[in-house]
Amino acid sequence: MKKALLAGVGLSLLAASPALSQTITVWDWKSGDPVAMSYFDQAKAEFEEANPDVTINYVMQPNDQYYTILGTALASGAGPDVFLLNGGAQARARFEALTDLTDLSGDLVGLEEFQDEDGTVYALPISIQGFVVYYNKALYEQAGLDPETPPQTWDDLVAACEVVAEAGSAPCFTLGNREGFAGEFILSSLAASMLTEEQQQAFADGELAWSSPEVTAILETWVSTQDMGWYREGANSTSKFMDEYEQFMRGDAVHTIGLMSDIAHWKQFDDFLGAENVGVFRHPAPDMAFDEPRMPVSGGIGYGVNKDGDNVELATAFVEHLASAGPIQTFVNDAGVVPANTTVDTSGLSSPSVISILDWLEPYGVTTAHANVTAAELTEWQRQSQLLLNGDVTPAEAAARLDEVQAEARSDD
Amino acid sequence: MATAGKKEKRVLWIISIPMAILALSCVYPVYFALNNALKDNRGYILDRFGLVQNPTFDNFVQAWTRSNLDTYFLNSVVTTVGAVALLLVVSSLAGFALAVLRFPMRRLIFIVILASLMIPVQVVLVPFYQTIIGLGLLNTRTGLIISYTAFFLPFSVYLMTSFYAGLPRELVEAARIDGAKLIQVWWYVMVPMGRPALITLGILNTLYCWNDVLISLLVLQDQRTLMVGIAALRGEYTTNVPLLSAGIVLAAAPIVILYIIFQRQIVSGIAVGAVKG
Amino acid sequence: MSATAARPATARPVRKPKKASYGSRAERRFAFLFVLPAVLLVLVFRIIPLIWGFFISLTDWSGLGEAEFIGIDNYAAMARDPNFQDSMVNTFVLLATLPVWIMLPMLLAILIHQGVPGGKLFRAVYFFPAVLSSVIVGSIFNVVLRFDGSFNALLGMVGIDAVDWLGNSSTALFSLIGVQLWATFGMSLLIFLAGLSTVSKEMLEAARLDGAKLWQIWIFVVIPSLRPIIEFVAVVTTIGVLTNMFGLIYVLTAGGPGTATTLPEFLIWLEQGRLNRPGYAAAISMVLFAFMGGIAYLQIRIMSRNANI
Known part of the structure; x- marks a missing residue:
């Protein structure tokens, strides 16, 4: 509560001094993948345009050491603002470090893997x-x-x-x-x-x-x-x-x-x-x-917001953008993922295989x-x-x- | 080494055959990496072992740009050179003291340094990281140089101690009795005599620092070193082997080239160190 | 034998210091000054974190938030954990192969130093696998050792049935050990070569003039004078195989089949990185640390009979 208040004050202060720029650090193990790059680039470009003082900094970590590094950083109170998680056990183990994103999850399916028993959502899935x-x-x-x-x-x-x-x-x-x-x-x-x-x-x-x-x-x-x-x-x-x-x-x-x-x-x-x-x-x-x-x-991978980060509100806004229909549409078209966002138009996918798969998703599997x-x-x-x-x-x-x-x-x- | 007799020479010739086969097997990964770095991924999947059909330098270009090799290269060079230099100085000083000089607590200090060699790295990650943050060294090259020095030091001190302990004792004793200042003994006697070990340490530590991923990932987060860039070329589940091969070739090339260029100096350096007993 | 008589020329790594044998005041002061940087670095970055890790091993810490003190529960859990037990059994198997890890590079170093034909080339080339990282080595051996791989094809030519070297519970560990040995022997070789350069030439020639055969000189003159280096390689190799094989395990077998190639180091990574139990991982680390300390102590004891640690 106190922290949120402080963060709020910090934000309004920053809004008053536009010369100050902010960096949102995002950790993942995917942003260097050529087929996924257009998605990451689009999300960054759009968000930076809407928020001129903000810089999005993707940091891609090697997959085998991802959770070791993330765990070390979080335990030392120096974790990134936003980080990517695998649904299920890996996400559940880090709920304690994450902000509640339930209000932003309306259009998404595959939430079970990012939810606690009470239904609180801690990360927004981008794919299923x-x-x-x-x-x-x-x-x-x-x-x-x-x-x-x-x-x-x-x-x-x-x-x-x-x-x-x-x-x-x-x-x-x-x-x-x-x-x-x-x-x-x-x-x-x-x-x-x-x-x-x-x-x-x-x-x-x-x-x-x-x-x-x-x-x-x-x-x-x-x-x-x-x-x-x-x-x-x-x-x-x-x-x-x-x-x-x-x-x-x-x-x-x-x-x-x-x-x-x-x-x-x-x-x-x-x-x-x-x-x-x-x-x-x-x-x-x-x-x-x-x-x-x-x-x-099930929910595939999803983004969570570090609740101890310096820019929780901005980070939350960016995660919302990462999971929103615009960038995800690019992700679907270029990388061929099945989106967690139900408002994304998948009618452009023409492969007979994916048409069958999308068909079997109804009702959600x-x-x-x-x-x-x-x-x-x-x-x-x-x-x-x-x-x-x-x-x-x-x-x-x-x-x-x-x-x-x-x-x-x-x-x- | 003692010269071999005629019959013994013949035996050495015969022994050199399995040694040559072993050498061939050691060259194979270089061929494998180079050959595959020139293939595209499809070509690799269809034929992993065959000679590349339509060589492409695309992987090198991609590895170069995707892993920001140009900017990461400098970080790697600065931190490796800095750490190796520091390691050589600190470990030869400590090795001199531990192997030659007589002072209280020598045993304890040696045991502590030896013990620190055995600490599994995972267990110290969090406190190590907090120390780095606490000292204000996060995201600095100095921080990484100090971290490398700290991590590879126990090995280096141990090697120098073992090496100096193996030297004929009279040499050192003579230098000490001469009444020379010990720092001069170190510089004029121990460093030249320690050359074979120092060169070896230089090679090994260069390799350790250059190839490190984990420490660099933690300490230099917003800049990165070369091997971290290369490591990130591996996908979550799949590895684009041609791309990764290109990255590894690019990353290993400076080391291999240096090693080959200085091979002669290294060999003679080690030979010069050979003492007359 | 003249070779043995010459041995006192080489000293033990650490001599038993008698009270009276401390050097002068200046010597002591310089000595402290010389070891100070090393001691400081080791204390701050290794020993203090180790103590911290020991405290973590007494808690149920999940990596985030509060940790609850649970005494020796993690250590007790280890005693019940079949995966940990398997990893220790694997460790003993690995340690049983240590003589090969030491003798092979030593023999090669002596041969190269002796001037075996092509020695200079071998010296350069044996180092390549170590430079090229475990990923490349792993990618190669994955394909070489697979069931329909080239190694089995080779064996087939001499009438030996194909084996799934990395997938079979009884062969996987040995395959892994073989690959790691191949990938790292170049480093030990380098250290032995440095050590060989200190062997006194006059002593060798003297032995030669006494009519000793080459192999006799190796065994009775060269190897004894290499003792500090052999001890060093033995200790460092032991520690290396127990703390530096993660890369290869990860790409080659992922610890399997079952636990066949799960070494404590890999288990620590699993418990910390995948199962999010840093407390338990720390406890395994402590046991591994103590175990390596014990082995190193034994090795140094055996190697230098009058060593003082």
């Missing part, structure tokens, strides 16, 4: 993220499958993989699990269709154990795909975001579980394989809780299970998913270990 299965239509045709009728049910998918195996040229799925990301993706993809909404919520709250029949069934399904020979050997030494998608783009695998925003998504695949050769479907599952598969989606569990559980699942693939542990053993982590993580809360 989710998982779908992409397939190579040319390879479908070669194997004798109809490229226009992708699998709808688990049995369809199993049958398709059998046909692919007989054709023998490429594996059914390319799989990169070096960081445990393949495990992460499959967890959310299967949970979206295998758990009811109540079960998803219970899982997110730590009330549904990993050893419950419902969750263990997901682990068993993961192992069964390996047993059915869907993957090439060596998945645990293959990185997901490099090797796996490169393999798909080289036409060396029939399917891959990909994203809908940022990277490893329709735009990148279209560029490589040609839009007409890229197909997409929602990941089916055995024993689905619904009539048709569901697509897991199921939350992603991996983003709802605690960071400790997710990290342990990444490890266990590798051990399951190697056959080092059974699903029951993995579930038992994950139960321990779940219990420990929840007791910390």
